[in-house]
Amino acid sequence: MSAPQVPIVVLKEGTSETKGNQAQRNNITAAKTVAEIVRTSLGPRGMDKMLVDTLGDVTITNDGATILKEIDVQHPAAKMMVEISKATDNEVGDGTTSTVVLAGSLLEKAEELITKNVHPTVVVEGFKKASQKANDTLREIATKVDPEDKAFLNKIAKTSMASKMVSADSKELSDMVVDAVLSVAEKSAEQYRVDIDNIKVEKKAGGSIRDTKFIHGIVLDKEVVHGGMPKRIENAKIAVINSALEIEKTEFDAKININSPDQMQQFIDEENKMLKAMVDKITSAGANVVLCQKGIDDIAQHYLAKAGILAVRRIKESDMYKLARATGARIVNNLDELSASDLGYAKVVEERKVETDKWVFIEECKNPKSVSILVRGGSQRVVDEAERSVHDAIMAVKDVVEYPYVLVGGGAPEALASLKLREWASTLSGRAQLAAEKFADGIETIPIVLAENAGMDPLDTQVQLRAKSSAGKARYGIDVINGKVADLAAKDIYEPLAVKEQVINAATEAACMILRIDDVIAASKSKDMPKPGGPGGGMGDMDM
Numbered sequence: 001m002s003a004p005q006v007p008i009v010v011l012k013e014g015t016s017e018t019k020g021n022q023a024q025r026n027n028i029t030a031a032k033t034v035a036e037i038v039r040t041s042l043g044p045r046g047m048d049k050m051l052v053d054t055l056g057d058v059t060i061t062n063d064g065a066t067i068l069k070e071i072d073v074q075h076p077a078a079k080m081m082v083e084i085s086k087a088t089d090n091e092v093g094d095g096t097t098s099t100v101v102l103a104g105s106l107l108e109k110a111e112e113l114i115t116k117n118v119h120p121t122v123v124v125e126g127f128k129k130a131s132q133k134a135n136d137t138l139r140e141i142a143t144k145v146d147p148e149d150k151a152f153l154n155k156i157a158k159t160s161m162a163s164k165m166v167s168a169d170s171k172e173l174s175d176m177v178v179d180a181v182l183s184v185a186e187k188s189a190e191q192y193r194v195d196i197d198n199i200k201v202e203k204k205a206g207g208s209i210r211d212t213k214f215i216h217g218i219v220l221d222k223e224v225v226h227g228g229m230p231k232r233i234e235n236a237k238i239a240v241i242n243s244a245l246e247i248e249k250t251e252f253d254a255k256i257n258i259n260s261p262d263q264m265q266q267f268i269d270e271e272n273k274m275l276k277a278m279v280d281k282i283t284s285a286g287a288n289v290v291l292c293q294k295g296i297d298d299i300a301q302h303y304l305a306k307a308g309i310l311a312v313r314r315i316k317e318s319d320m321y322k323l324a325r326a327t328g329a330r331i332v333n334n335l336d337e338l339s340a341s342d343l344g345y346a347k348v349v350e351e352r353k354v355e356t357d358k359w360v361f362i363e364e365c366k367n368p369k370s371v372s373i374l375v376r377g378g379s380q381r382v383v384d385e386a387e388r389s390v391h392d393a394i395m396a397v398k399d400v401v402e403y404p405y406v407l408v409g410g411g412a413p414e415a416l417a418s419l420k421l422r423e424w425a426s427t428l429s430g431r432a433q434l435a436a437e438k439f440a441d442g443i444e445t446i447p448i449v450l451a452e453n454a455g456m457d458p459l460d461t462q463v464q465l466r467a468k469s470s471a472g473k474a475r476y477g478i479d480v481i482n483g484k485v486a487d488l489a490a491k492d493i494y495e496p497l498a499v500k501e502q503v504i505n506a507a508t509e510a511a512c513m514i515l516r517i518d519d520v521i522a523a524s525k526s527k528d529m530p531k532p533g534g535p536g537g538g539m540g541d542m543d544m
Ligand code: ADP
Pocket: 041, 042, 043, 044, 046, 062, 063, 064, 094, 095, 096, 097, 098, 099, 159, 160, 162, 163, 408, 409, 410, 411, 446, 450, 478, 479, 480, 481, 493, 495
């Protein structure tokens, strides 16, 4: 009776679809695999990873976001894990490894429930509520600090660097990090704002991490352009120029016929005159330092040198803005407009040797809210990792200055939060209770992984930690250095509340997002390549 069935083609040929349970399981496995990779690098006793890219470049790092950025993951769910570590990096700067580890363990716990036929949406609901509960607990046990308390901020910077290669030098580095953040912090209505663009972190291989320097100003990895120029100018009046100090080439081809040596000389004289006029404009504005984004012609260099002006060329655009802000200069692109009021000020501009290079230091600027940290270290890999660690520490300190609440580190707050969650879970009923309990297990993974990485027995640790935490103190965590459960407040291990909140929120969001997916539809990869085996695509090929 019914008409013969005609197959309806909805998806393009080559599209693959995975549905239901299978899709869920694949996603969870992929995400867990990513978490597995960074798990062993969590905490001060965590290991580093050596990553080699397709060009053979080597990166050695302990930073979760960097590890995941460098490895090339394929699976879409795995990519989501990479994204959350990036999100945490952007939001709070530290806690990237924890975010991924937590998301992985939440998924692992969720999987246990799904296998027992708890519907994923029930798990998702339960996790969301539990994460709020966990955040409430963290806020309750957080301590408010004075955002200008240098000694305390130092502890934050040190804890952040404790898990990195630079930990041996964290004393010196943390002083610099705190100085840098406090110098650029701006207070408005009881709230501090820190724009970390005002902190320039430069790096140069050579020397040791100990040679890292804090500079009240800006460092340019460029040298003074001409040997005859002064190498040091005090009370510098600085012209910041973004046009070239060169004779512009015409856009079209021009031909000049020169028939005699006289004409040649005239031509050269004319060019010289134009360049001299440019330099005159600079001198008459009263500048004794020129910082130029573009090139400076040899002849112009000569005139500048004769006028006793220190000049630097080909400065990065991003540095131009920093220079303008720091020195109070206006960036000028037409020399005719240059006047004394456009000039910036710095107490000292000086070229100094950094290893084999010569760099220009612009110090004690008009606006002191612009500083630099010049990171040094034995080799390129060392300075790269040191720079990342300094960045994490700067961010952690910034987090506390802007939102002055801290928690004890080493898994102490997570241990207490999981305990409180279990108490709360017992007041729930049915499957919601199961989900809340699993969330509590998930969050307890942080101290357990710290312990595992420190070579401690995970089960013993869990028992001890639960006993200590139940005494109501959120100070007991994993003392990874001595390999035992201990009072970490006494060891000055503190972390920003902002980081912990972000870790929980980002990990929960990622886990829930992955759990809600029950259908993965993947387009065929070889879109722009001819299909092997000739045409035969039928309807799927119609829109190609
Ligand atoms: P993330 O990328 O998540 O910041 P880290 O490798 O930096 O990962 O490790 C951070 C974890 O290490 C935090 O839970 C922190 O409390 C812990 N930690 C840092 N220093 C210590 C320490 N000295 N003892 C115990 N735990 C520490």
